[in-house]
Amino acid sequence: MEPVHTELFSHSVQHVLDLVGIFVFAISGALLAVRKNYDVFGMAVLAEVTALGGGLIRDLIIGAVPPAAFTDLGYFLTPLIATTVVFFLHPQVERINTTINVFDAAGLGLFCVAGTTKAYDYGLNLTASATLGLATAVGGGVLRDLLGNEVPSLLRWDRDLYAVPAIVGATVVVVLIKFQALTPATGVLAVLCAFALRLLAMRYHWRAPRAWHRRTTAAEELHL
Template identity: 60%
Template sequence: MVTAILNPLVQEVLDLIGIFAFALSGALLAVRKRFDVVGIAVLAEVTALGGGVFRDLVIGAVPPVAFTDLSYFTTPLVAAVVVFFWHPRLARIRRFVLFFDAIGLGVFCVAGSIKALNFGMHPLAAIALGAATAIGGGAIRDVLAGEIPALLHPESEIYAVPALLGSGLVALLAVLGALTPITSAFAALLAVVVRLLALRYGWRAPLARGGSSL
């Protein structure tokens, strides 16, 4: 069994950073959609916690930490309040949504993979669960906001690939016994940078040839 030995405090800090970043992206999207304060709070919560709850249910970490650690539940509310009272001008909101979403993606793919490894999951399963942790909340956010999830949108820049790269690097480092807070941060940075580069240069996953004629 491969384990990812990190200080529990480091694990929690990673989780809370990802939660806050994703909550900001959810709340900012709610503002762009003209949701009221309740809608902003709901979108912040589900974006921040959706992927982690799914991961915890799969690995058997029940009840999910989102419902046992008050800081996990209140952090998105803090982000929602920040966005409600202070947000960029409307024309700039989409850029901020994508930026914070990229940060959350990078941090969550690492934190999710580490937790899965620590619960005895095979490295390949840990990679999948790390990616699911990273993209799950964003997918729920987009569905509730009436948008096609970035994961599935044919015109969207690559979304799952950066999460898989970050999760894959975590699993490889764990197998090699080289996973540390520094290398974990590098894995998260890799995912963030790839996602931001994809947004900057329009990198997209290939489509099936001739699919439009079916």
């Protein structure tokens, strides 16, 4: 299988965008730690796991070792900076939660596309590459919720679509690869597809359907 070796942006621009995405993901992890009344060490752990967990899962599976999180000091330090911001300014950060969610949506789109491309570069087939693109985008959030003793957000019916936009973005990438149409320009369009879908889901509260003809009601579920 011929590697793609396609960069959406120049290395320096890609690196900056990665750090921005890592910072925003880390903010969400640190905020959950605050809500759970964790100490500063717990905040840092949740920030690091949320920001870097998805990329670590991908890199370990594809054999890209040591993972980027351990070879680039900026990747490791950025979540600690986010932890410091939340530690001192968490009330103010909570008030701009909508803005954070917009940046989070952008990070979701960027990471699902970059993760899919990197997995394919390392020789995985299209289906596996898309799966790891999804894991790159949402894996950190799943680990965050598990460490926070919560049901992962992407498994909850009462949360706006999160995994689906990442799946769409990753699917667009593998279709482009299949037809040899993946370029920096079309890659950006894949990012925008995932980003726009996530924004629409937040705006209109789109949620995935549940089992057909299910009998339990939301009120009953509260007592299960």
